[in-house]
């Protein structure tokens with residue numbers, strides 16, 4: 704059984720006619736968009752906003768109606784994956800480089816449902832290097848500041864070239880070791896000029912975590 708798909712399909716059960724839905728990014732969120740797309744084909748009426756160009760394109764393929772931000776009054780629910788989840792529901796996100804748009808959408812949603820398989824569960828965040836979106840200008844200075852905070856900040860590369868986000872920024876992957884206080888680290892990172900956003904999503908913003916297991920069961924946090 705595909706555990707990511709299981710969690711995604713469980714989350715999509717929460718989506719009802721008339722809702723505005725935030726679409727996440729990544730392999731787990733893709734399962735959710737697939738499931739929503741099938742429901743839309745079967746008559747479900749929703750509007751959506753996407754957290755990446757990739758998710759927007761997928762939604763378009765299914766004929767999911769996309770709403771412009773200028774017309775948006777409310778996002779009822781956002782469904783998105785994560786790279787790590789701690790027992791309180793704090794997250795690391797951004798493995799796919801979409802963290803800035805994801806965080807804006809998640810933090811402006813009434814409900815934020817996180818979908819993961821059980822491999823994403825950790826006792827303490829930090830094994831997965833924390834993705835930090837940085838503006839390209841004077842990036843070496845920003846990297847120095849990130850290293851001063853105790854991380855090994857490395858600019859992400861893809862196919863031998865710098866990975867560029869949908870916002871034309873770069874990603875610094877920052878290993879901090881175990882992150883004992885995600886709240887404090889989030890604040891410290893956002894105080895660095897040149898940091899656009901970091902991949903720490905705090906538990907207070909997470910409505911529910913749905914965990915899929917390969918034995919076909921789901922669990923909730």
Ligand SMILES: O=C[C@H](O)[C@H](O)[C@H](O)COP(=O)(O)O
Pocket residue numbers: 727728729730731732783784785786796797798799800801802805
């Ligand atoms: O930037 C990407 C996102 O934060 C993803 O939701 C996260 O990396 C999890 O991805 P996946 O579902 O592919 O494991």
